[in-house]
Amino acid sequence: MIISICPLASNLKAKPIPRFLQQNLSQLRIKMYKLLIIDENTGFAPIISEILGEGYQVLSAAGRFDAEEAVLKEAPQLALVNADEKSCIDIAESLRKKKENLRFIFMGADIGKQSFKKFKPVDKLELPLSPKEFFDRIEYAFFSSEGMIDELTGLLKKSAFDIRLKRLMKKKTAGTFFCLSIDAYSYASNPANPLQEQMAAYAMKKELEGSLLGLSGNSFIGFISSAEAKADMQKRLDKLIHTMCEAADKPEVFISAGAAESADFDYSPEDMLLYADKGMELSRNAGKNCIKYYN
């Protein structure tokens, strides 16, 4: 496959910034998410607080009454309850009376269907988990309760994607940004079958497991943090496009994809996504189902 190289300035001037990239990461409203932990072990909350880090406030309650008081005073968005099923139900019932839209994560070995039906918890954690798993699951639960997850595909919306991307960039993680249009994919696929987009997302998750993936308008966006050579990355992305074409039932599906590498860190993430979007344009002009790098 040919990797096209284009002069940067002329292309940047030519087109307006796509809508999905207009939200500047640095201008993101810093919102404090509040998590209430109800656990008789008081040593758990400080550890979770350390795991979640900045942007999160962790409140701790040893029992139902403390929890009710915390809900009234602090209005957390999410409550993590560690107890047996009966206590979970009791606590959740009394807390819902104090705050109707409070969402739950249940943690405990014997949480059954009864509590699931009644409270529809965002997640159920089966212990033990690694610190990273705790972080990912709790943050995902926050995103989910705040409507920052696309319901159809389960992918992160742009606002949630930006939060995770910002964190990766802070660590100066090297990798490849990509944009993948599902515009044409949606038209070409069978409109009577709404599962097509889901299948495309599933294919992407499978091929790029462990990468940061999101959905913005009619584009899949992603960041693959890797030390792999560009050729290997190209292979992975080519394979992804191939799998997505197969998932679309129709062989004539047209997927344009663009990528940009963060070889040095003079570029901000929004610039990199912009370049990946430019790559997508090049790919559109270049022909069917190919990925173009924007250098």
Add this chain to the structure above:
Amino acid sequence: MTDILLVSDSPANINIAWRHFCYKEYNASATVSIDAAMENLSSDKPPKIVVYYYGSGASGFISFYNTVKENEKSAKVPLVVLADVEQQKALLRHFKLENTAVLGISIDDSKLMDIMRMIARKGTADIPALQLANAKKSVRSVSDRLFSSNAPRERKIPDTMRRRGGN
């Protein structure tokens, strides 16, 4: 002699933890900086065991753990956490920590020495089960103690004594 690197979030905590390691058995060094610890761990002669003192009010263990495990060189070095009772209980029950032994801060020095010797030889594989059992014992509540089979019971007064105390 076992090479130990002692890490904590403040010099005060290092001072508290140091008493465990001022024996001939250990060749210990200490730091409060994660960067310095990582430099030491990436050197040609890294310590055999890293100890993190996570007493009451201390913090930074999770950042340290994540940093150590993210680096290929340091990920394999056994990690020992000396935690206070509540944190020890939480770490043992809720967390899956790789190649890490969680011990209580009030551990007996000779017992700690045995464990460190074992870890230096075999790694932390045999430690968690042993420590979980100890943690469960150490965190028994007052009601547990009162109603357990080992609790002091009301002494039965022999019939003979009752007769003596009566009429």
